[in-house]
Amino acid sequence: MIDTPDVIDNNTENAPNTLDKTIQTLRPEFYEGAKSCRRAVLTPQNPLDLSYDLRAAVARRITKTAAKPDDLLKEYPVPKDKALLAFSNGESSEDPKLAMLAKHVDMIASEPDKASEKHLSDLQSVGFSVPQIIAISELCAYACFQIRLTHGLSLMKASA
Numbered sequence: 001m002i003d004t005p006d007v008i009d010n011n012t013e014n015a016p017n018t019l020d021k022t023i024q025t026l027r028p029e030f031y032e033g034a035k036s037c038r039r040a041v042l043t044p045q046n047p048l049d050l051s052y053d054l055r056a057a058v059a060r061r062i063t064k065t066a067a068k069p070d071d072l073l074k075e076y077p078v079p080k081d082k083a084l085l086a087f088s089n090g091e092s093s094e095d096p097k098l099a100m101l102a103k104h105v106d107m108i109a110s111e112p113d114k115a116s117e118k119h120l121s122d123l124q125s126v127g128f129s130v131p132q133i134i135a136i137s138e139l140c141a142y143a144c145f146q147i148r149l150t151h152g153l154s155l156m157k158a159s160a
Contacts, residue, residue, distance in 0.1 A: 034149075041139040042076075048132050053079045055139055058105055060088035062143035065109040072150055100126045101136070108140045 042055050057079045063072045079085045083093060090106075093099045100122055107114055123133050 037142055037145075041135070041142045044135070048129070048135050050132055050135055052077075053081050053084050057084040057088035058101070058136065058139050059143040061090055061102070061105055062109045062140060063147065064088075064090050065106075066147040066150070068150075072146060075146070097126045097128070101128075104136070105140060108137075109144065112144075 042059065043052055047055070056076045059076045060073060060079070063069050063076065066072055079088050083095060083098060087093055087098050087102060093102060104119055104123055107119065120133055123136070124130070128136070
């Protein structure tokens with residue numbers, strides 16, 4: 001289980017009684033939904049042979065594309081596996097499966113409108129199953145959501 005705080009927790013903890021606290025108090029369903037989503041994509045009951053380390057590495061790689069990634073990176077554990085650590089830091093890999101995953105994740109993080117059926121078949125060609133590709137897509141969407149949520153909360157703070 002990933003026990004690091006997320007964007008909402010970090011913002012609430014660092015700025016109690018502000019707009020961030022509103023998310024927990026006035027929108028508890030959103031807060032709980034975000035927590036459930038986090039658990040579902042990072043530490044699901046059935047990981048589909050996508051290790052928790054790999055999931056954290058994907059989230060960290062996407063997070064590095066944020067304008068200010070440092071605080072967001074604290075939300076995801078650092079992979080213990082050296083190849084996944086390199087992957088999470090945006091490095092290329094000689095492993096065909098990790099190389100294709102990196103290409104896909106980078107495209108989703110920076111140019112999601114370029115996604116096509118070919119990208120999905122490329123992932124299948126290196127051994128990812130359809131359920132795994134769906135799980136990876138959910139994880140990518142979650143990490144991108146966290147980046148946007150952080151940016152939105154920072155704009156709200158700036159205007160408060």
